[in-house]
Amino acid sequence: MPEGGGKGQEMSAHTAATTTGAKVPPMTKEERKVILASSLGTVFEWYDFYLFGSLAAVIGANFFNPLGADGQPMFNEATRNIFALLAFAAGFLVRPFGALVFGRLGDLVGRKYTFLVTILIMGGSTFIVGILPTSASIGISAAVILIILRMLQGLALGGEYGGAATYVAEHAPNGRRGFYTSFIQITATAGLFLSLLVILFTQLALGDEAFRAWGWRIPFLVSIALLGISVWIRLQMEESPAFKKMKAEGTGSKAPLSEAFGQWKNAKVALFALLGLVMGQAVVWYTGQFYALFFMGSVLKVDGFTTNMLIAWSLLLGSGGFVLFGWLSDKIGRKPIILGGCLLAALTYFPLFKLLSAEANPALHKAHSEISVQIVTDKSTCSFQFNPTGTAKFTEPCDLAKAALARASVNYTVEEAAPGTPAAVRIQGGQLLQANSPTFARDLGAALTAAGYPAASNPTVVKMSNPFDIFREQPAVLIGVLTILVIYVTMVYGPIAAALVELFPTRIRYTSMSLPYHIGNGWFGGLLPATSFAMIAQTGDVYYGLWYPIVIAGLTVVIGAFFVPETKNRDIFNDASSAQR
Numbered sequence: 001m002p003e004g005g006g007k008g009q010e011m012s013a014h015t016a017a018t019t020t021g022a023k024v025p026p027m028t029k030e031e032r033k034v035i036l037a038s039s040l041g042t043v044f045e046w047y048d049f050y051l052f053g054s055l056a057a058v059i060g061a062n063f064f065n066p067l068g069a070d071g072q073p074m075f076n077e078a079t080r081n082i083f084a085l086l087a088f089a090a091g092f093l094v095r096p097f098g099a100l101v102f103g104r105l106g107d108l109v110g111r112k113y114t115f116l117v118t119i120l121i122m123g124g125s126t127f128i129v130g131i132l133p134t135s136a137s138i139g140i141s142a143a144v145i146l147i148i149l150r151m152l153q154g155l156a157l158g159g160e161y162g163g164a165a166t167y168v169a170e171h172a173p174n175g176r177r178g179f180y181t182s183f184i185q186i187t188a189t190a191g192l193f194l195s196l197l198v199i200l201f202t203q204l205a206l207g208d209e210a211f212r213a214w215g216w217r218i219p220f221l222v223s224i225a226l227l228g229i230s231v232w233i234r235l236q237m238e239e240s241p242a243f244k245k246m247k248a249e250g251t252g253s254k255a256p257l258s259e260a261f262g263q264w265k266n267a268k269v270a271l272f273a274l275l276g277l278v279m280g281q282a283v284v285w286y287t288g289q290f291y292a293l294f295f296m297g298s299v300l301k302v303d304g305f306t307t308n309m310l311i312a313w314s315l316l317l318g319s320g321g322f323v324l325f326g327w328l329s330d331k332i333g334r335k336p337i338i339l340g341g342c343l344l345a346a347l348t349y350f351p352l353f354k355l356l357s358a359e360a361n362p363a364l365h366k367a368h369s370e371i372s373v374q375i376v377t378d379k380s381t382c383s384f385q386f387n388p389t390g391t392a393k394f395t396e397p398c399d400l401a402k403a404a405l406a407r408a409s410v411n412y413t414v415e416e417a418a419p420g421t422p423a424a425v426r427i428q429g430g431q432l433l434q435a436n437s438p439t440f441a442r443d444l445g446a447a448l449t450a451a452g453y454p455a456a457s458n459p460t461v462v463k464m465s466n467p468f469d470i471f472r473e474q475p476a477v478l479i480g481v482l483t484i485l486v487i488y489v490t491m492v493y494g495p496i497a498a499a500l501v502e503l504f505p506t507r508i509r510y511t512s513m514s515l516p517y518h519i520g521n522g523w524f525g526g527l528l529p530a531t532s533f534a535m536i537a538q539t540g541d542v543y544y545g546l547w548y549p550i551v552i553a554g555l556t557v558v559i560g561a562f563f564v565p566e567t568k569n570r571d572i573f574n575d576a577s578s579a580q581r
Contacts, residue, residue: 031180034171037237038164039183041119041230045160046191047198048126048223049091049153054195058216059087062134063142087147091154095522098158099514100257106163106510107256110247111170112239114510115163119234122156123227125149130220158522162514165497170240170506174571175330181497182326185490189289189319196308198222242572246506253507260508261515269503270516276564277499278520280342280556281492283549286525287349288489289315291549292482294529295353299409299542300360301456306464306475313470314482321490329495333566338499341491342553342560349546352481357542359477361461363454364409368542371451373412375401375540376432377423382414384538397435398423402537404435404444410453412540427451502567509572524552 052059098118106114129149135142164184172180198219206215246252253259261267289311296307329337357365375398382398398414401423405412412425424432427447433440449455462474470476500513532545 031171034237035168035180035183037233038115038168039187041115041234042160042164042184042187043190043194044223044226044230045119045122045157046188047194047226048122048191049157050192050195051126051199051219051223052087052091052129052150052153054199055216055219058212059146061212062136062216063132063146065135087143087150090147091150091157092522092526094151094154095158095518096515098155099162099518100158100511101155102159103162103260103511103514104256106159106166107253107508110239110243111163111167111510112234112237115160115167116231116234118156118159118163119227119230121152122160123223123230125152125156126220126223127227130217130223154522158514158518161517162510166501166510166513167237167240169498169501170242170572174569177502177572178325178329178334178495178498178568179323179327181501182323182494184497185322185326185493186319189315189322192289193312193315195219242506251507256508256511260504260512266504266508266512270512272559272563273500273503273513274516274520276556276560276562277338277496278516279524280553280560281338281496282520282525283528283552284342284345284492285489285521286528287345287546287549288485291528291532291545292356292485295356296360299536300357300364300461301409301458302360302462306462309464309467310462310475310478310482312467313479314486317479318483318486318490321487322494325491325494326498329498330568333568334495334499334502335560335564335566337495338492339557339560341488343557344491345488346550346553346557348484349550350543352484353543353546356478356481359462359474359481361454361458363458363460367451367453368411371411371453372428373405373410373448373540374415374426375405375412375423375435376415376417376421376426377401377435378419378421379414379416380419381423382538384534396423400440401425401435402540404441405540406533406537408445408448408453409542410448410540411542414540499567502570502572503565506572 102114102118105117126149129146132145132149133142161184164187165181168181168184169177202215202218203211259266261270293307293311296302296310297304302310325337325341354365357368377398379398381396382402383396405425423435425435425444425447426432428451430447430451433443433447437443454460462478464470464475470479496517500517501509504512528548531548535545535548536542538544
């Protein structure tokens with residue numbers, strides 16, 4: 001049978017159904033299989049990717065803990081964790097390079113085989129982590145191999161998303177593309193959720209001591225079973241109709257990278273896609289899921305179990321928005337929903353996060369508004385504490401004072417003093433506490449408590465006793481606010497795959513859409529926690545870090561409104577190989 005026959009012909013006819021204005025038929029069995037196979041594989045890829053971050057502390061203890069000549073560990077716990085987080089960050093940094101490598105491959109040889117390769121790399125790398133000897137056995141080689149495996153994971157993920165989104169979109173009928181690709185958008189959240197579940201059940205089954213000793217390997221080893229399922233499913237899949245049509249016509253690109261980014265007519269579309277869609281989508285996504293987690297735990301001092309349960313409930317309640325807004329984008333357009341989500345986020349982040357603060361830790365929220373704290377110093381001695389890798393050292397008294405107050409979630413201002421004046425902290429107009437004093441940390445804690453800042457045992461902090469302890473005011477309101485943040489995530493993320501796919505012709509689609517997506521999410525989104533913390537430490541305002549996503553989302557609204565075209569009515573099947581319009 002020729003390559004385009006059988007199911008391929010059936011799907012081609014279905015895909016092109018709306019070209020003549022015909023009513024879109026129901027989803028076929030083959031299309032449901034395409035969505036399931038692509039989404040399931042991508043869930044497993046995100047599962048593998050997030051395992052590393054979820055187990056950073058255990059990984060630091062096992063792979064960045066070589067013994068010195070005296071037989072004692074060479075690094076303390078903080079240093080080990082920094083190295084583990086550096087390795088985790090490496091996966092984000094190489095994602096755009098994976099987009100280039102596998103995007104080019106996908107445009108040359110096909111979508112199916114390329115994202116079959118990506119899942120093999122991801123699953124294989126994750127499984128090897130599960131059997132890799134620790135630094136206690138093979139020394140620093142363990143860390144080197146681990147970082148290489150982590151970079152392979154990042155490269156694979158850089159190729160996976162673009163392949164899955166392109167593959168599903170090229171099977172979808174015109175008029176249903178937003179709905180079909182929205183299922184791919186759920187996978188990042190589902191992968192994170194799955195990784196946390198496997199870790200949790202393993203810990204419960206083995207106990208904490210056994211888990212830290214050897215049980216942490218089980219979630220990594222489980223990936224081989226997930227890999228087997230994904231590969232088996234993907235081997236049953238056919239190449240996308242749009243790619244087959246392009247190959248049959250002989251109109252494919254011989255140099256996708258140079259055509260996509262070396263020709264301004266195509267490169268400018270990728271640039272506007274990054275700045276006018278993905279940049280804002282990324283910061284809204286990271287704020288709604290990761291920064292909210294950081295803010296609840298690190299700033300508002302909510303315990304880990306309660307924070308995770310509140311976030312989990314909000315994800316459960318809000319994640320249906322991915323499909324809802326994907327479907328709605330087929331009706332009213334991609335731009336109104338994505339840019340609308342960015343605009344709503346930019347306008348409401350401050351009141352929503354202040355409401356989180358007031359409900360999650362009322363005593364701390366009250367202290368923020370009623371207790372004045374100043375750092376008195378020569379401002380020229382203060383650093384901007386931007387530290388995305390965790391390796392920078394800030395040792396000036398001003399930096400030490402800022403870091404101590406930021407860790408304690410204290411709102412403060414900085415007063416200019418005479419040149420050369422070492423930093424000191426004044427609380428409620430009281431005596432100055434010198435930051436270079438050996439007893440500074442103890443004195444600061446005592447003075448803050450005396451002034452009215454709540455202690456660690458503060459009884460007003462929200463606390464859940466079990467996963468279903470949600471019918472009290474505090475958890476109920478917090479889940480409501482967090483669910484609104486998740487809904488913003490679904491607005492910007494649900495339609496983004498369809499929007500990106502439709503911006504580019506088939507001949508360079510995989511390459512062109514993957515790079516802006518992974519630069520936006522890997523860099524603009526990935527740098528959000530470090531940037532926001534640095535902004536908080538610089539200004540002394542626990543909410544000031546929100547300006548980062550607000551400004552980026554606002555810029556995306558403006559750029560997207562003027563420079564990004566609406567694409568919902570584009571027929572990517574019959575216009576598959578044309579030059580970009």
